[in-house]
Amino acid sequence: MTAPISKGWPAPAKLNLFLHITGQRADGYHDLQTLFQFVDHCDVLDFRVTEQSEITLHSSMSQFVADSDNLILKAAKSLQQTTNYVGGAEIWIDKLLPMGGGLGGGSSNAATTLVALNALWNTQLSNEKLAEIGLTLGADVPVFINGYAAFAEGVGEKLHNVNPHEFYYLVVVPPVHVSTQAVFQEPELPRQTPKLDLQSLMQQPWSNDCQSLVVNRYPQVANALDWLVEYAPSQMTGTGACVFGKFEQSQPAFDALAKLPDSMQGFVAKGLNRSPLLERLSQL
Numbered sequence: 001m002t003a004p005i006s007k008g009w010p011a012p013a014k015l016n017l018f019l020h021i022t023g024q025r026a027d028g029y030h031d032l033q034t035l036f037q038f039v040d041h042c043d044v045l046d047f048r049v050t051e052q053s054e055i056t057l058h059s060s061m062s063q064f065v066a067d068s069d070n071l072i073l074k075a076a077k078s079l080q081q082t083t084n085y086v087g088g089a090e091i092w093i094d095k096l097l098p099m100g101g102g103l104g105g106g107s108s109n110a111a112t113t114l115v116a117l118n119a120l121w122n123t124q125l126s127n128e129k130l131a132e133i134g135l136t137l138g139a140d141v142p143v144f145i146n147g148y149a150a151f152a153e154g155v156g157e158k159l160h161n162v163n164p165h166e167f168y169y170l171v172v173v174p175p176v177h178v179s180t181q182a183v184f185q186e187p188e189l190p191r192q193t194p195k196l197d198l199q200s201l202m203q204q205p206w207s208n209d210c211q212s213l214v215v216n217r218y219p220q221v222a223n224a225l226d227w228l229v230e231y232a233p234s235q236m237t238g239t240g241a242c243v244f245g246k247f248e249q250s251q252p253a254f255d256a257l258a259k260l261p262d263s264m265q266g267f268v269a270k271g272l273n274r275s276p277l278l279e280r281l282s283q284l
């Protein structure tokens with residue numbers, strides 16, 4: 001008998017409300033101090049458990065990302081291997097989040113896959129173990145598994161839950177792809193921002209150490225920020241390309257979105273300190 005499809009597993013985007021690079025490790029990865037918050041703008045995944053061990057992905061993404069590189073399939077296979085689970089899964093994704101935009105879509109997809117299949121396969125790994133598997137797939141996966149807005153250190157895996165104000169954000173998606181790896185390889189990237197304690201970081205103005213470099217290299221990101229700062233305090237998320245402006249109310253954000261030039265895309269979203277993934281999990 002075919003199992004039913006378990007529908008509506010959200011994979012939200014994240015914003016880095018600030019991002020400091022405090023050093024570089026021997027393996028080349030950078031030590032960060034960053035503040036993650038989720039937003040209510042999500043990819044949505046559906047899963048069907050199968051008796052056969054194959055894991056298949058149905059998506060329009062295959063034209064951009066080979067299945068062998070897709071973090072959804074990598075996450076499912078890692079969980080299957082770690083737990084020696086004998087069955088498999090069919091997975092569908094409705095991909096809404098722009099790829100390579102600094103919104104963490106790939107990492108979020110991987111986290112949702114790990115959390116959903118761990119529940120549907122009843123493999124019973126702890127969140128700590130899922131985060132450990134997740135970290136091998138991407139530096140941002142643990143925060144999506146943890147499911148709470150967090151101050152992160154290390155490469156993003158040492159998490160301390162926090163409760164920043166849940167603003168509305170107008171997120172602008174410039175028409176350019178910025179490679180995370182390329183940004184971190186730039187000799188001119190600032191890498192020595194002093195480490196501060198959480199209380200000091202929360203009180204000082206928030207900024208992103210990658211922003212100046214990316215704005216200088218990518219005129220499309222500079223244009224998006226120049227446009228957005230006319231409406232709200234704005235900055236870049238992650239290594240770009242997306243930028244976000246923060247608003248107390250949703251209406252001014254939608255009013256600004258209505259004036260967005262045709263050359264850029266954007267959306268309004270609300271900051272969330274609790275991931276909708278946790279809500280979905282609790283409905284099982």
Ligand SMILES: C[C@](O)(CO)[C@H](O)COP(=O)(O)OP(=O)(O)OC[C@H]1O[C@@H](n2ccc(N)nc2=O)[C@H](O)[C@@H]1O
Pocket residue numbers: 016028029030031032034102107137138139140141154155156180181184238239
């Ligand atoms: C910058 C952030 O967006 C902040 O949220 C993330 O830390 C990036 O996370 P991500 O996209 O999951 O990145 P990964 O796939 O783990 O790494 C991509 C590449 O970026 C570089 N990288 C990434 C994260 C980090 N802390 N230091 C790095 O130097 C590494 O060269 C790595 O090969």
Ligand SMILES: Nc1ncnc2c1ncn2[C@@H]1O[C@H](COP(=O)(O)OP(=O)(O)OP(=O)(O)O)[C@@H](O)[C@H]1O
Pocket residue numbers: 065069070071072098099100101102103104105106107108109110140180238239240
């Ligand atoms: N399921 C997936 N969704 C999106 N990208 C994926 C996926 N699987 C693999 N990738 C690859 O990962 C790259 C980065 O994707 P992602 O959307 O996570 O970037 P990002 O938003 O810049 O993330 P970050 O803020 O973590 O740097 C893509 O360009 C793509 O090649």
